[in-house]
Amino acid sequence: MGDTNKVWRLRNRPVGTIGDEVLSYAEEPIPTPAAGQFLVKMDYLSLDPTNRLWMSDIDQYMPPVAIGEAMRGVVCGTVVSSNHPEFAAGDVVSGLGSWSKYQIGIPGYINKIGALDGISVADAFGLFAVVGPTAYFGLVELGAPQAGETVVVSAAAGAVGSVVGQIAKIKGARAVGLAGSDAKCRWIVEDLGFDAAINYKTENVPEALKRACPKGIDVYFDNVGGDILDACFKQMNLKGRIPTCGLISQYNATGEVPGPSNYPMILMQRLKVEGFIVLDYAARYPEAIAALSGWMREGRLKYRADMHTGLENAVTTLRKLYTGENTGKLMLKV
Numbered sequence: 001m002g003d004t005n006k007v008w009r010l011r012n013r014p015v016g017t018i019g020d021e022v023l024s025y026a027e028e029p030i031p032t033p034a035a036g037q038f039l040v041k042m043d044y045l046s047l048d049p050t051n052r053l054w055m056s057d058i059d060q061y062m063p064p065v066a067i068g069e070a071m072r073g074v075v076c077g078t079v080v081s082s083n084h085p086e087f088a089a090g091d092v093v094s095g096l097g098s099w100s101k102y103q104i105g106i107p108g109y110i111n112k113i114g115a116l117d118g119i120s121v122a123d124a125f126g127l128f129a130v131v132g133p134t135a136y137f138g139l140v141e142l143g144a145p146q147a148g149e150t151v152v153v154s155a156a157a158g159a160v161g162s163v164v165g166q167i168a169k170i171k172g173a174r175a176v177g178l179a180g181s182d183a184k185c186r187w188i189v190e191d192l193g194f195d196a197a198i199n200y201k202t203e204n205v206p207e208a209l210k211r212a213c214p215k216g217i218d219v220y221f222d223n224v225g226g227d228i229l230d231a232c233f234k235q236m237n238l239k240g241r242i243p244t245c246g247l248i249s250q251y252n253a254t255g256e257v258p259g260p261s262n263y264p265m266i267l268m269q270r271l272k273v274e275g276f277i278v279l280d281y282a283a284r285y286p287e288a289i290a291a292l293s294g295w296m297r298e299g300r301l302k303y304r305a306d307m308h309t310g311l312e313n314a315v316t317t318l319r320k321l322y323t324g325e326n327t328g329k330l331m332l333k334v
Contacts, residue, residue, distance in 0.1 A: 005030045006311055008071045008099035014055050017322065022055060023071055023099075023315055030102045038082035040093060040105040044125050045311065045332040046074035047318045048159075049223075052251045061277045070098035071314075076113070076125035077334075079105065087112070092121055094129050099314055101334060117293060126329040127163075127296070127303045128289045134245060134278040135163035136288040139221055140171070141281075142243035142274050147172030149218035152209070152235075154228050156194065157184035158321075159329035160245060163292075164221045165194045166301050173219070176212045178205070178228060180324040187327065192302055206231045216240075224249040226257075233262035236269050244275040248322065304328030 005028045014022045033039045054065045054072050065072050075097035079087050084107060087093070095110035097103050116124050138160075145151050151168035155161040156177025165175040165188060175194045179185050185197035196212040198205060209217070209231055216237040222229050225247035236242070250257045266273060281288070295301035306326045308317045311334045320326045 003030065003102075004028070006101040008311070008314055010055060010065045010067055010069055010071055012067070013057055014052065018052065018055070018315060018319060020315075025312060025314075031104050033081065033083050033104055035083050036107075038084050038087045038105045039080045040075070040077040040097065040103050040110060041080050042075050042077040042097070042101055042103065042311070042334045044076040044122055045099065045314060045334060046076075046126070046130060047314070047321065047330040047332060048074065048130065049246050049248045049251060049321055051318055052322070061279070070100050070103075073097060073099050074130050075103070075110070076121065076129065077103075094125050099311065101311055117297070119293065119296065122305060122307070122331070122333070123303055126159075126305045126331055127292060128285075130278060131159040131329055132163060132292040133281060133285055133288040135160050135167060136292060137278065137281045137284070138243040138245050138276055139164050139167050139219070142272075142276060143219040143221060143241050145171045145173040145219050148174075150174045150176060150213050150215060151219040151221065152176045152178070152213065152217050152232060153221040153223070154178045154200075154232075155223035155246075155248065156188050156197065157181075157327050158223065161221070161223055162188060162192060162304065162328060163301070166192055166295075168219075169193050169195075170295060170300055174213075176209075176217075184327055200228060206234060209235050219243070221245065222247075226250055230260040230262050233260055233265040233271075236265055236271055238269050240269055240271050242271060242273040244273060251322065306330045307333055309333045 007028050008023050011024050057064050076094040079091040092113045093110050151173045153161045153164045157179040165177050168175040176196045177188045177194045178198045178200045180201050188194040189197050198208040217235045220232040220242045222244045223246045226249035306328045
């Protein structure tokens with residue numbers, strides 16, 4: 001093949017932010033697929049908040065990455081060689097893999113992308129692999145917004161949040177987003193159609209929520225936890241719903257994180273707060289992809305990739321998620 005593998009491996013558990021000592025990047029031999037496996041050359045790597053969880057050894061929804069293992073990631077690539085009857089060289093695949101230029105594909109973890117219907121591979125991977133189904137099932141299934149209701153979403157200029165707000169509008173609801181800069185706030189209102197935006201870094205969030213949501217909040221799609229969750233608790237309407245997708249505000253915490261002081265509102269307003277992981281809905285991905293692709297072709301759903309280049313830049317690029325430097329879906333082109 002005239003090439004070598006490039007692999008990021010976990011060397012130390014992070015304490016706080018992801019330091020340079022946490023992962024190592026090295027050349028290794030290209031692996032050989034066994035019977036029932038296939039070899040994938042990675043083309044794109046998704047960078048997601050959950051990467052930080054997988055590096056830690058706290059209780060989580062799947063086993064953490066072991067010290068010395070290749071870093072886990074959601075990947076998209078091309079089959080190079082195959083010892084599996086359903087996969088052939090040239091097939092475009094995506095799924096749960098590793099931060100490796102070449103990696104072994106195992107059916108059930110990495111599968112063919114399928115027909116793209118005019119959507120590019122990068123956009124199909126960026127929207128359909130994790131982001132779109134997360135936004136779709138979290139909002140439509142758990143949030144269940146009704147026409148005329150108010151939906152608030154945090155990290156609204158991020159990958160999932162930007163899609164959540166647009167789906168809320170498609171469902172006839174008002175969409176209010178919280179983002180970390182004036183430019184991001186302009187983008188979600190002017191380009192994506194949100195009804196209002198709040199810059200949580202410069203505005204008083206509780207007061208801004210009162211102005212933006214004069215009739216209260218019916219659905220709060222939570223990507224961050226922390227103070228923003230606490231502020232939204234105070235504004236929730238009776239029988240409000242809070243799909244809990246992520247807690248990125250506390251992933252780098254080095255000590256105990258205090259619970260929300262407005263927790264009693266769950267009782268007083270009879271709120272439904274439900275955490276979810278998109279893998280819970282894996283069997284129903286085709287449903288989400290059909291809806292998302294249809295809205296995209298109709299021009300009702302926009303998608304933005306924050307694309308960077310080079311596997312060697314994976315760690316420095318990932319850090320952008322925790323400083324709010326990304327807009328849209330953060331990805332690497334390998």
